[in-house]
Amino acid sequence: MPLWYNEEQTEGVSFGIKIKEQILSEESQFQTIDIYDTYEFGKLFTLDGLVMLTEKDEFIYHDMIVHVPMAVNTEIKNVLVIGGGDGGTVRELTRYNSIEKIDMVEIDEMVVRASQKHLPFTASKLTDPRVNLFFEDGIVFVKNAQNSMYDLIIVDSTDPIGPGEGLFTKEFYDQCFRILTSEGILINQHESPFYPQFSKEMKRAHNKIKNIFPISMVYQAHIPTYPSGHWLFGFSSKKFHPLEDLKSPRWEMLKLKTKYYNSDLHLGSFALPTYVKEMLEEE
Ligand code: AAT
Numbered sequence: 001m002p003l004w005y006n007e008e009q010t011e012g013v014s015f016g017i018k019i020k021e022q023i024l025s026e027e028s029q030f031q032t033i034d035i036y037d038t039y040e041f042g043k044l045f046t047l048d049g050l051v052m053l054t055e056k057d058e059f060i061y062h063d064m065i066v067h068v069p070m071a072v073n074t075e076i077k078n079v080l081v082i083g084g085g086d087g088g089t090v091r092e093l094t095r096y097n098s099i100e101k102i103d104m105v106e107i108d109e110m111v112v113r114a115s116q117k118h119l120p121f122t123a124s125k126l127t128d129p130r131v132n133l134f135f136e137d138g139i140v141f142v143k144n145a146q147n148s149m150y151d152l153i154i155v156d157s158t159d160p161i162g163p164g165e166g167l168f169t170k171e172f173y174d175q176c177f178r179i180l181t182s183e184g185i186l187i188n189q190h191e192s193p194f195y196p197q198f199s200k201e202m203k204r205a206h207n208k209i210k211n212i213f214p215i216s217m218v219y220q221a222h223i224p225t226y227p228s229g230h231w232l233f234g235f236s237s238k239k240f241h242p243l244e245d246l247k248s249p250r251w252e253m254l255k256l257k258t259k260y261y262n263s264d265l266h267l268g269s270f271a272l273p274t275y276v277k278e279m280l281e282e283e
Contacts, residue, residue: 005036005044007051009227010195017041017054017225023118028110030163035118041225043119045086047111047158051225058088058122061189063261064221064233064269066092069152069185071251071266072240074098076151080179082138082167084156085111087123093154094125095256102131103150107163109135139166142175149179155188160201168201170208177212177238186236190218193276194228202232203279209236217242218280219269221260232276243270 003019017038024035036044042055053061066089070076077100081089085106093102104126106112112133115123126133134141138157153176158164166172176186190205192198202218210216213236223231235242248263272280 005038005046007046007049010197013195013227015051015225015227017044019044024114026110026114028108030108031158033108033110033114035114044225045115045119048162050159052158053086053088053119053122054225055119055121057224058086059258060221060223060260061226061231062088062092063258064219065089065154065156065187065189067251067256067258067261068219068233068235068242068266068269069154069187070096071247071261071263072235072237072242072245073151073183073185074247074250074254075183076185077101078150078152079103080105080142080145080150080153082141082153082155082157083107083164084154085109086115086119087112087126089154089156090128090131091122091125094128094130096254100130102128103134104131105134105136105138105141107135107137137163137166139169139172139175142172142179145175145179147178148181148184151181151184153180153184153186155186157189159191159198160205168205168208170212173209173212180238183239184237185240186213186234188234188236190232190234192226192228192231193220193273193279194230198227199279203282206234206280207283209234212236214238215241217270218272218276220272220276221269235270243267 216236
């Protein structure tokens with residue numbers, strides 16, 4: 001009997017991946033952590049039965065959440081990552097020699113330990129000397145952080161149910177604004193535009209952020225294992241415009257080999273389908 005991982009992405013849509021075996025299943029204080037080995041996607045990591053990443057397509061998400069802001073401000077030195085316990089975001093950040101400090105605040109230490117054991121490539125740079133791991137709630141961390149501490153904040157969080165809920169609130173975005181420098185950039189994983197229960201959250205988040213940051217835009221990527229495969233990210237900033245301030249030649253001089261991100265795609269990722277643009281204009 002073949003084994004399948006099945007995720008009810010909506011009440012009427014189920015997404016399945018054939019699995020070789022289940023490698024891990026544990027209950028943390030916050031959520032259920034499962035890791036499977038699959039035929040098509042390598043290892044699959046889920047929280048509360050929802051896909052967080054697979055080894056085959058995680059490069060798309062992590063390229064887009066990191067290289068987009070880094071190519072807009074190549075001088076970024078201090079970075080805060082909220083969530084991201086699998087280490088993929090940190091891995092991409094550590095490729096920049098110019099970055100001096102990365103604080104990563106993950107609520108669930110068990111996610112980090114499971115990733116280090118079973119997703120070694122994704123978690124490979126969590127031991128980089130520039131990385132400081134904090135196991136606490138990102139909401140509390142930003143409240144206690146000093147003004148103007150970070151050049152970049154990346155919110156690599158779960159969806160707004162469970163522990164990730166508070167990371168989609170106005171209070172949280174206000175704190176992010178406060179602790180960013182005058183050149184600061186905030187990047188959010190922003191849900192999918194396609195199914196209403198996801199797009200509803202994206203619209204709510206975008207409406208809150210655009211009232212706080214002078215520049216707030218949305219960009220997209222194709223992530224096969226996320227609901228609908230069409231995923232959005234938010235780019236907000238106190239100073240930099242993600243297109244007008246893109247430093248393509250400077251970024252290309254760094255000669256980072258990326259599998260998804262490139263300068264043309266950077267520009268293209270901000271060109272949104274009409275229905276998404278209309279959603280973003282709705283109050
Ligand atoms: N890198 C892609 C994987 C993730 S996982 C998101 C992480 O956010 C999880 O490890 C979770 O424990 C952590 N997290 C959730 N809430 C908080 C919080 N309040 N403070 C700190 N960390 C938190 C992102 C997947 C995106 C899925 C899209 N469908």
